[in-house]
Amino acid sequence: MxxxxxxxxxxxxxxxxxxxxxxxxxxxxxxxxxxxxxxxxxxxxxxxxxxxxxxxxxxxxxxxxxxxxxxxxxxxxxxxxxxxxxxxxxxxxxxxxxxxxNDRPLDVPGAALPGVVGSAAFVGWYNGHPDFADLAPPLDGPGAVVIGNGNVALDVARILAKDESEFEGADIVAHALAELRGSGIETITILGRRGPHQIAMTPKELGELGELARAAPIVDSADLPPPDADAALDPGQRKSVGHLRAFAAGGADASKPIRIVFDFFAQPVAIEGEDRAERVLVERTRLDASGRAQGTGETYAIPASLVVSCIGYRxxxxxxxxxxxxxxxxxxxxxxxxxxxxxxxxxxxxxxxxxxxxxxxxxxxxxxxxxxxxxxxxxxxxxxxxxxxxxxxxxxxxxxxxxxxxxxxxxxxxxxxxxxxxxxxxxxxxxxxx
Known part of the structure; x- marks a missing residue:
């Protein structure tokens, strides 16, 4: 035996x-x-x-x-x-x-401010994990930033954007549903250091963003490579990028009160605020010859009282x-x-x-x-x-x-x-x- x-x-x-x-x-x-x-x-x-x-x-x-x-x-x-x-x-x-x-640490100044959480904690909160049931993420502000270009970032953005009726059949826990019901978030920005061709988002999860009742996904067409460049991608990735192209072509649906903004070629360099997160300082990037993201020195700020880091696990x-x-x-x-x-x-x-x-x-x-x-x-x-x-x-x-x-x-x-x-x-x- x-x-x-x-x-x-x-x-x-x-x-x-x-x-x-x-x-x-x-x-x-x-x-x-x-x-x-x-x-x-x-x-x-x-x-x-x-x-x-x-x-x-x-x-x-x-x-x-x-x-x-x-x-x-x-x-x-x-x-x-x-x-x-x-x-x-x-x-x-x-x-x-x-x-x-465990979340991979977000290594930028201000990452310890209240309102900055890792995806393991945030996902654990709405899934009822005992370690994170009391997380109480701040949902009162109009802006949220989700850092990462994978499926977890999409999950976080989708959960933040859904109307309560869209959770029919879901096992989201009651305390999270109640807090989301009172959310004041109007803009969810998904930050990615690289571009649309480098995302780790699968077609099904991306496609779901285009079907939300009260939220519209927004992609700047200037961030997209020429359409013929998609031929070099594998079929799944090509389909994912196709969703991004459709979002860009559709523009913002003004009838929907929540915007999910894809901000490509953008990396967080600091999170700022007095006693809590108030804004994310972002640096514009470009890809070098090896496909790595390099900072350009151009910076701007995105208002956010909630920052969810979806950059990997340990x-x-x-x-x-x-x-x-x-x-x-x-x-x-x-x-x-x-x-x-x-x-x-x-x-x-x-x-x-x-x-x-x-x-x-x-x-x-x-x-x-x-x-x-x-x-x-x-x-x-x-x-x-x-x-x-x-x-x-x-x-x-x-x-x-x-x-x-x-x-x-x-x-x-x-x-x-x-x-x-x-x-x-x-x-x-x-x-x-x-």
């Missing part, structure tokens, strides 16, 4: 568990540990609440979780309740599938685990970190790829575990962990417990919503017995 511990219950964690099942059959036991009492990681707290079809992938993970060989162990904090070193002593293999939940370091500070992930050689210790998903490669990218990643790690550990080591695995956690008084949460939490959240849903997420760990734990 091989005993495998996976730290993190997001897509990378469950795909790894599925891969280990197929690699070892009945001769393995996989424990998936998570700090929260609820599983599925960014599927629950990172995917936009109005993208329910994407969240449906969790049904696949549920099938894995309900097998005899896989167990969810929630409400267990690595470092506080059990260390990685202790897990390595208990299990044949330990797989770090912690993702990259994996938080864990004591005793080699870390690549520059890349913001665990140091590894194709997934191998130390003997018996592996990394998968964003914890291995950094925040790149889609949810589905984690599946082949998980299968590759399962093959490495099989190659490194061909036989039974005799380690205690699951019984050893249970004994250790019981000694320390840890109130672990099983997948059956999660199903009770799930049922309670569904029962608490407002009309038209699939669920009302509990935003505190205490409420989650209470739902097991309510």
């Amino acid at each position: 091989r005993h495998i511990a996976v730290i993190g219950s997001g897509p990378a964690g469950y795909y790894t568990a599925e891969a280990c099942q197929k690699q070892f059959g009945e001769e393995c036991r996989v424990d998936i540990l998570d700090r929260l009492p609820v599983p599925f990681g960014l599927i629950r707290s990172g995917v936009a609440p109005d993208h329910q079809s994407i969240k449906g992938v969790s049904r696949r993970y549920e099938k894995v979780a309900l097998t005899d060989s896989v167990r969810f162990v929630g409400n267990v904090t690595i470092g506080a309740d059990v260390s990685v070193e202790e897990l390595r002593g208990l299990y044949d293999a330990v797989v770090l599938a912690t993702g990259a939940p 994996t938080p370091p864990i004591e005793g685990v080699p870390y690549d500070d520059r890349a913001g992930r665990f140091a590894n050689d194709e997934g191998r970190v130390l003997p018996g210790l592996y990394a998968v998903g964003w914890a291995r490669r950094g925040p790149t790829g889609t949810i589905g990218t984690n599946r082949p990643d998980g299968f590759a790690i399962a093959e490495k575990i099989a190659a490194d550990m061909p036989g039974d080591s005799g380690k205690p695995g699951r019984p050893g962990l249970d004994s250790l956690l019981a000694e320390r008084g840890v109130d672990l949460v099983t997948f059956r417990d999660w199903q009770k939490i799930d049922t309670a959240e569904i029962a608490a849903a407002r009309a038209g919503a699939p669920r009302e997420k509990f935003t505190t760990i205490e409420r989650m734990l209470d739902a097991r017995t309510s």
